[in-house]
Amino acid sequence: MGPFTLDHLPSEIILQCCKYFDDYIILSTLRPVCRSWCYATEIKIPTGTMAGLPPALWEKILSYNMDYRTFHAISQTCSSLRSLTKTSRISRVQDSAYRLPALAAPVCPAMTTKVVQHLAFESICCRIETGSLIYHKSGNCCPNDVLSFPVAEENATNPPVSKILVKFSSKYGVSLRPVLIDRPRRESEGGVTVGDVYKAIQRLFAEPLSQKQIVAMKQIRDWEARKHEAAKQSLARIEQLGAIGVRTATTSPTTPARGPSPEQGPEKEPVIEHDDAIIYLDYPFEADALPHTHNTVRRQREFLHDFPYVYASVHVGAVVNSVQIFNLTYH
Known part of the structure; x- marks a missing residue:
């Protein structure tokens, strides 16, 4: 045969x-x-x-x-x-279709053509509190299904890029460690996908705090507590001065009124040393991205505890050292 x-x-x-x-x-x-x-x-x-x-x-x-x-x-x-x-x-x-192979795009796209982000980023954002992805325009929460949609396999940009750094725009004295997505260029494959970017967003907020970040968070919280206490004391002094004024109105004008000591100026904001070391998306990530009662690991999202119900969406930024920057901003 x-x-x-x-x-x-x-x-x-x-x-x-x-x-x-x-x-x-x-x-x-x-x-x-x-x-x-x-x-x-x-x-x-x-x-x-x-x-x-x-x-x-x-x-x-x-x-x-x-x-x-x-x-x-x-x-x-x-x-x-x-x-x-x-x-x-x-x-x-x-x-x-946002499926152009990576090798069909220039190595540094910013030098030849403008990089355009995928339109999916206009409709989907990340809820910081839970790290879940949602369609903010329709209001439908889908924390587990977004990354299984076909759009997750499409390039995050046109033309495709192989390196994207997802950064959180520094705000309110907060600086989070950015996440780097590095995809090798292969002949038949595209660049960084929409799904890669949203995995990076989830990891950025759910990444455990480094030791330097723990120190920085304690300094921020202590300073906020001192500011709050100083405001309470200032209000108490104002009320005390008002009470003294009422009493002095009924006494002799020659009697000097003894008030509290002069108020000190507001405490200056401390210089916080943040940890800006890059997180690599492909590195092992053992901690669960979603919060649970038994999970006591402190996360980067804890820096944003005053804004727990806001959403973050990404916007394409500049190219730095051949790496495309995606900036995360409050929605």
């Missing part, structure tokens, strides 16, 4: 295999395999078309410069078009 090849498969088995694929994969990938597969796919799809048009014509239609929303709406009409947007090798189709 000679060597077994795909030509020896009976049409019945090939047709059974075709049941697991949509029309686009059958016509574009399975049909060119060999003559036997070509005959079998003609039995499955006699017209050789999907949704009334050949795959090559669909690729021409989708290769026209159209915005992402229109492109995405077309891709959702059937499984074949959805498969086309994911597997097409046409660069314009890949560009519109």
